[in-house]
Amino acid sequence: MAQVFEATCSAPVNIAVVKYWGKRDTSLILPTNSSLSVTLSQDQLHSKTTIRASESFTEDQLWLNGKQESISSNKRLVACLRETRALRANIESKDESLPKLAHLKIHICSENNFPTAAGLASSASGYACLVFTLATLFDLRLNASELSIIARQGSGSACRSLFGGFVAWEMGQNDDGSDSKAVQIAPETHWPELEAMICVVSDAKKGTSSTEGMQLTVKTSPLLQHRIKEVVPRRMEDMIQAIKDRNFPRFADLTMQDSNQFHAVCLDTYPPIFYMNDISRAIIRIITEYNKSGVKAAYTYDAGPNAVIYAPRENMPEIYALLSHYFPGAAFADSLGMLKEQKKDWTPADIQGFDTGISPIFSEASVKQILHTKAHDGPRVLGTEHSLLNAEGLPKRLA
Amino acid sequence: MAQVFEATCSAPVNIAVVKYWGKRDTSLILPTNSSLSVTLSQDQLHSKTTIRASESFTEDQLWLNGKQESISSNKRLVACLRETRALRANIESKDESLPKLAHLKIHICSENNFPTAAGLASSASGYACLVFTLATLFDLRLNASELSIIARQGSGSACRSLFGGFVAWEMGQNDDGSDSKAVQIAPETHWPELEAMICVVSDAKKGTSSTEGMQLTVKTSPLLQHRIKEVVPRRMEDMIQAIKDRNFPRFADLTMQDSNQFHAVCLDTYPPIFYMNDISRAIIRIITEYNKSGVKAAYTYDAGPNAVIYAPRENMPEIYALLSHYFPGAAFADSLGMLKEQKKDWTPADIQGFDTGISPIFSEASVKQILHTKAHDGPRVLGTEHSLLNAEGLPKRLA
Structure with a gap:
C-alpha cells in the first residue's frame, strides 16, 4: 500500500491598520513600506487547507473552494511549493530516517468559510494556510517569521496571517527578501477587548x-x-x-x-x-x-x-x-x-x-x-477529522 | 436733487485646472500654492452687479439674488469696500475736480444667472464682479492684476475671474499679499477650440x-x-x-x-x-x-x-x-x-x-x-439699461 502523509490546518484573515500598497520587487513581493495588521478570529473567518502527499499521486493537484485550479499557471503558488519542498529535501538529506516527502506529488484542497462574493480578501488567509500546512506536512520546524517569508511570496499580506494578535510586516532592505518578514508586536491576549x-x-x-x-x-x-x-x-x-x-x-x-x-x-x-x-x-x-x-x-x-x-x-x-x-x-x-x-x-x-x-x-x-x-490567534493545526480529502485523495466537497 | 453715480458690470466663472486648496494667511487670503484656471463664457454663466453711490443713501446696503444681506457681518466684503474706497479717496485728494464718491453710501445689487442649487461656486464670479464694478464706479484705473489683489481678499479664486482666457494666480511671497495676484497666461483667442x-x-x-x-x-x-x-x-x-x-x-x-x-x-x-x-x-x-x-x-x-x-x-x-x-x-x-x-x-x-x-x-x-x-473673456462693463436698481435705488427684482 502506498504511504500517505497529510496535514490539515486553518489560518486567519488579517486587516491592516497601516496599509501595504506598492511593491519594490513584484516577483519576490517586497513592499515599498512596512505595514501592520490585526489578525481576526478564525472562529468567524478562516481558510482551511488539507495537503496530502502520496506515492500514488501522479501529479500535483489543487482544489479551491471545491473547484479544480491549475497549479503550474500560478507562479506564486509554484514559488511556495518550490521553497517548502527544497527545505524538506534539505532536511531529508541530513537525516536518513525521515520519510521521503519532498519528491512526492501532492493534492491540495482549500476552502474559505466566507463567500468570495463578500469581497473579503481571501488571498492572505489562503496563502498563510497553504504555507503553514506545507510546513506542518513537511515538518519544517520553522518559526512563524521564517514561514512568513515564504507566504509573502504567495501574497504579500499573507505573511501577516502567520501570527495572531498584532502583526508588523517589516519591509526589509535586502534584495533577496530575506529580511522582509512578519513579526508579532503583541499577542491577542495583550488587548482582549x-x-x-x-x-x-x-x-x-x-x-x-x-x-x-x-x-x-x-x-x-x-x-x-x-x-x-x-x-x-x-x-x-x-x-x-x-x-x-x-x-x-x-x-x-x-x-x-x-x-x-x-x-x-x-x-x-x-x-x-x-x-x-x-x-x-x-x-x-x-x-x-x-x-x-x-x-x-x-x-x-x-x-x-x-x-x-x-x-x-x-x-x-x-x-x-x-x-x-x-x-x-x-x-x-x-x-x-x-x-x-x-x-x-x-x-x-x-x-x-x-x-x-x-x-x-x-x-x-x-x-x-x-x-x-x-483579534485572535494565528494558524492552527487541525485533527484528521477535519481533512478535506477523501480516501482517494479527492475533495469531499466539490462545487 | 441728489447726485447719483452708478456702474453695472458682469464677471465670469473660472474653473481651475491646477487647484487652489489651502491658505497661508486666512485673513488676507494668501494661498499655499499657485493655481491656474480657465475663464468660462459669461454668455452661459455670470454674476452681474449694479453699484450706485448716492448722497441720498443713508447706509451701505446689499442685495444678493434679490435677497437683502448684511454687509457689516461679512468681513471679506467689508475689506473689498474699504480697499476700493481708500483708493478712490486717494485719487480724489489729488484731483479736486473729481466728484466726491469715496464718502458716499452705496447700494449693491448682485445676481447670478445660474441657480445656487446647481452647486456651482458663485463666490469667484461674485467677488470679481463686485470689485470690478467698484473699480468702474470709482474710476480707479487699475489693471486687472491690481484689481485681482483686492478681489482675492473677497474670495481667493475670485482673483482669477478678473481675466478672460487662461489665468494663473501667482501665490506670491510677501506677508502683505501685495504679490499674490492673477496674471493672464493667454487670452481666450489663443485657444478658441x-x-x-x-x-x-x-x-x-x-x-x-x-x-x-x-x-x-x-x-x-x-x-x-x-x-x-x-x-x-x-x-x-x-x-x-x-x-x-x-x-x-x-x-x-x-x-x-x-x-x-x-x-x-x-x-x-x-x-x-x-x-x-x-x-x-x-x-x-x-x-x-x-x-x-x-x-x-x-x-x-x-x-x-x-x-x-x-x-x-x-x-x-x-x-x-x-x-x-x-x-x-x-x-x-x-x-x-x-x-x-x-x-x-x-x-x-x-x-x-x-x-x-x-x-x-x-x-x-x-x-x-x-x-x-x-473659454471666454473677463469682466464686462454693461450699459445703464442693464442696471439692477430702480429709480429709488432698490432692486428691480426681489426674491
Whole structure:
C-alpha cells in the first residue's frame, strides 16, 4: 500500500491598520513600506487547507473552494511549493530516517468559510494556510517569521496571517527578501477587548485588482513617494506604541488616518483607482460623527468598499445599533453574543450630541451583512477529522 | 436733487485646472500654492452687479439674488469696500475736480444667472464682479492684476475671474499679499477650440465648505505639504507650457491629475472630506475609458460633485452623446449649437475599443443638467439699461 502523509490546518484573515500598497520587487513581493495588521478570529473567518502527499499521486493537484485550479499557471503558488519542498529535501538529506516527502506529488484542497462574493480578501488567509500546512506536512520546524517569508511570496499580506494578535510586516532592505518578514508586536491576549465589525457593502462595479492597482500607484502617484518615505515610518512607530499602550483613541486615529491616506494615494493614481463608494463614505460619516465626543471606533477600508470597524467591546452594542439604524437591511450574525447587551428602542439621538442628519437611511441592503469578530490567534493545526480529502485523495466537497 | 453715480458690470466663472486648496494667511487670503484656471463664457454663466453711490443713501446696503444681506457681518466684503474706497479717496485728494464718491453710501445689487442649487461656486464670479464694478464706479484705473489683489481678499479664486482666457494666480511671497495676484497666461483667442461641458450632479449631502475644508487639510494632511512644495510648482510650469503649445493631451493629463490630487488631499484630511460621489466617479470612469485610445477629454472637480469636462470642440458631440447615454435623465441646453453636429442613433460601442460595461446606465436624473460653454473673456462693463436698481435705488427684482 502506498504511504500517505497529510496535514490539515486553518489560518486567519488579517486587516491592516497601516496599509501595504506598492511593491519594490513584484516577483519576490517586497513592499515599498512596512505595514501592520490585526489578525481576526478564525472562529468567524478562516481558510482551511488539507495537503496530502502520496506515492500514488501522479501529479500535483489543487482544489479551491471545491473547484479544480491549475497549479503550474500560478507562479506564486509554484514559488511556495518550490521553497517548502527544497527545505524538506534539505532536511531529508541530513537525516536518513525521515520519510521521503519532498519528491512526492501532492493534492491540495482549500476552502474559505466566507463567500468570495463578500469581497473579503481571501488571498492572505489562503496563502498563510497553504504555507503553514506545507510546513506542518513537511515538518519544517520553522518559526512563524521564517514561514512568513515564504507566504509573502504567495501574497504579500499573507505573511501577516502567520501570527495572531498584532502583526508588523517589516519591509526589509535586502534584495533577496530575506529580511522582509512578519513579526508579532503583541499577542491577542495583550488587548482582549479589541473587537471588529465587518460591514459587507454592495457594489455595482468590480474594483481594480490590488496587484495591478498598487503598481499603477507606484508608477504614477507623486504622493505615494511621500507616504512611503515620510509618513509610514513614523506612523509604524506610533502605531506600535499605541498597541503596546492599549491606547484606543490613538490606535483609532492612526488607523483611520492610514486608511484615508491609502485611498488618497489610490485617487492620486493616474487614472485614479476608487475602492470606496457612497456607502463606504456614509459609514465614515457615521463613525466620524460617533467619535465627535471622544474616539470610540475606527474604520478602515482595504481594496474594496467593505468597512472594518475596530472598537473596544463595550462600544460594540452602540456601534451595531448605529449601523442597523442607517442600514436596516443588513443581516447580522450575532457570533460573539452581543445582541443580549443591546438596548431596546435605541436611536442615534440617544448618543449625546449625535447629529442624526448626517446621512440618509439606506433602506435597501446597501450593507448586505455585518460580521462581528475580534483579534485572535494565528494558524492552527487541525485533527484528521477535519481533512478535506477523501480516501482517494479527492475533495469531499466539490462545487 | 441728489447726485447719483452708478456702474453695472458682469464677471465670469473660472474653473481651475491646477487647484487652489489651502491658505497661508486666512485673513488676507494668501494661498499655499499657485493655481491656474480657465475663464468660462459669461454668455452661459455670470454674476452681474449694479453699484450706485448716492448722497441720498443713508447706509451701505446689499442685495444678493434679490435677497437683502448684511454687509457689516461679512468681513471679506467689508475689506473689498474699504480697499476700493481708500483708493478712490486717494485719487480724489489729488484731483479736486473729481466728484466726491469715496464718502458716499452705496447700494449693491448682485445676481447670478445660474441657480445656487446647481452647486456651482458663485463666490469667484461674485467677488470679481463686485470689485470690478467698484473699480468702474470709482474710476480707479487699475489693471486687472491690481484689481485681482483686492478681489482675492473677497474670495481667493475670485482673483482669477478678473481675466478672460487662461489665468494663473501667482501665490506670491510677501506677508502683505501685495504679490499674490492673477496674471493672464493667454487670452481666450489663443485657444478658441477649447470648450467645456459642466455636468450638474445630484447629491444627497451638502459638502464641507471650501473655506473650512481647506484649512482642515492644511492642519491635518501630511500629503498636502508634499503637493505644495514638490508637485504644484512643477505642474504650474508644465500646465503653462501645455497651454502655450495648445497641447490638449498634455493639458488634459495635467488637469485630471491635479483634480485627482486635490481630492486625494481632501481624503487625506482628518476627518476626511469627500466632494465626489458615485456619480462623479462614474463620469471619471467614462472619460477614462473614452481616453483609452488617445486623450480626448479632461475631467475636473471642484469642492463638489459636479464635473467640468474640457475638450476641443470637435470632440464635444461625442462626449455629449456619451454622457446622455449613461445619464439619459440629464437636461441639456444647446447653448453653443452643438446638437446639429450630433450623429443619430449613436451608441458608445461606436467608439473604437470602448468598453460599454464600465458603468451602469443611471436612468434617474443623477446628472441633472449639462451646460455647454467655452473659454471666454473677463469682466464686462454693461450699459445703464442693464442696471439692477430702480429709480429709488432698490432692486428691480426681489426674491
